[in-house]
Amino acid sequence: MTAASHAQTAGTPAGTPAGAPGGTAAAMAAGRANALVDVAGLRVGHAERVGDGYLTGTTVVLAPPEGMVAGVDVRGAAPGTRETELLDPRNLVERVHAVVxxxxxxxxxxxxxxVMDRLADADAGFPVEGGVVPIVPAAVIYDLGRGGxxxxxxxxxxxxxxxxxxxxxxARSxxxxxxxxxxxxxxxxxxxTASVVLPWGATVAALVVVNAAGSVLDPGGAFLSGTRYGLPGEFGHLREPLAEEAAAWRPPVVTSxxxxxxxxxxxxxxxxxxxGKLxxxxxxxxxxAIRPAHTMVDGDTIFGLATCGxxxxxxxxxQDVLAAGADVFSRAVAHAVLAATGRDGAPAYLDVFPSAGGGVA
Structure with missing residues (x-):
């Protein structure tokens, strides 16, 4: 079965969330931008440094003015995080003001x-005597030395x-x-990034930074595993890569x-x-979308957010929101890899498998 046909059968209950009670996945559609910003009130910003030894960057998700409720689930064995303990339901702070x-x-x-300084300047944060303390949970990837x-x-x-x-x-990827x-x-x-609007109007969206030790390719071929969960037509431009391209792929040696x-x-x-459950x-x-995941050399961390609008x-x-959350995250992983720019030691997916996009090997 091709990646395109996987996408086109995504409306079946076996492959996608069931939607609202009585609804189907086929009735779902992506939001306007098919991105995290389809959740009203959220803003996303990117900044990067490339050259002079740098190849790295930062992404921020900003809450609405009143903040957002947040939870977290850390499953990788090598996480790098900040302020995650505050997100425990037993602890005091109910709203966060950004995620980095x-x-x-x-x-x-x-x-x-x-980010915290900018929020404090805008008087956005947890109120304390004399001002505010912005609550900014964060998580990191390991990309040390990739720029030199x-x-x-x-x-x-x-x-x-x-x-x-x-x-x-x-909405950049x-x-x-x-x-x-x-x-x-x-x-x-x-x-x-990716989003879905459920038949009854709720929006669920994800933004992911894919920096995996595991493979994003289906073990039975070379199409992207995350495309299995696409909305109808979302990944319809993709094809199953040619067998000879899949056989020739030898991943470069990368950091562990x-x-x-x-x-x-x-x-x-x-x-x-x-x-937290989301x-x-x-x-x-x-x-x-990534196999294996949650390894000893990954710090896989996901934040769940609710703007409460x-x-x-x-x-x-x-139940529908939770099911949609899993699928939208898989879709976001696929979009990350499809949109990434190749470089020495880390080629782009369609450069390695040109037939997947209709190109000639």
Whole structure:
């Protein structure tokens, strides 16, 4: 079966979420931008540094003015994170003001300080006596040395630049922001995003930074595993790569440290615990699109976000949101790899498998 036919059969209950009670996946559609910014109130910004030893960047997801409810699920064995303990439902803070995804391994966590400063200047944060404390959870990928210098990493200034670039229209994918130096099983990795509007009006969307030790290719061939979960026609331009291209693929030797990180969000009202569950289910989408996932050399981390612009879902509605969250994350992984720019040691997917896009080998 070709990747295109996988996409075209995505309306079947076996491959995709069931939608609202009584609905079908075929009734679903992507949001306007097919991106995280389709969740009303969210803004996304990217900033990167390339050259002079740098090949890295930072991506920020900014909350609406009133903040957003957040949860987190960390499943990789080598995570680099900040402020995740605050997202435990037992703990005090109910809303966060931004989420930072960044390169630079643990060094890159300083990018969140630049975002925090910008939020404080805008008086956005948890109210305390005399002002506010912005709540900015963050997660990192390992991309050290990919531009030539180990310590050429994101800092507070790059975080501030990502904040300044944030827009409600930002839908870019590929080698931007935190995905600038990413790899995906030897291929070029990057930032990917996708969205779905459920038949009853709720929006669910994801943004992922794919920097995986595992493969993004189906073990039975060379099409992208994440395309199995596409909406009707979303990946219809792709074909099954020729067998000889698949047989010839030998992944370049890359660093043994990686990590895939991201967010999955909805415009509904969820609790912190429900956001944590949404993040956990999104890990199912990660594991469908990347094999193996959650390894000892990955720090796979996903944040679940709710802007609370819509009502709280009932049990059936929540089930639909969770199912959609897994699929939208898989789709975002595929978009990240398709949009990434190839470079020495990390070729682009369609450069390695030109027949997948209709090209001639």
């Amino acid at each position: 995804l960044t390169g630079g391994s643990a060094y890159g966590l300083s990018a969140a300080c630049g 210098r180990l310590r050429a990493v994101p800092d507070g200034a790059l975080g501030a630049a990502a904040y300044d670039a944030a827009s409600a229209a930002e 590929g080698s931007v922001g935190a995905g600038t130096g990413a790899v995906a099983g030897g291929l070029a990795g990057g930032v990917g 440290f990686n990590t895939t990180i991201g967010v999955v969000a909805t415009d509904l009202t969820l609790t912190k615990a429900q956001c 993040a956990g289910v999104a890990h199912d989408g990660l594991a469908r 819509g009502p709280a879902p009932g049990p059936d509605g929540l």
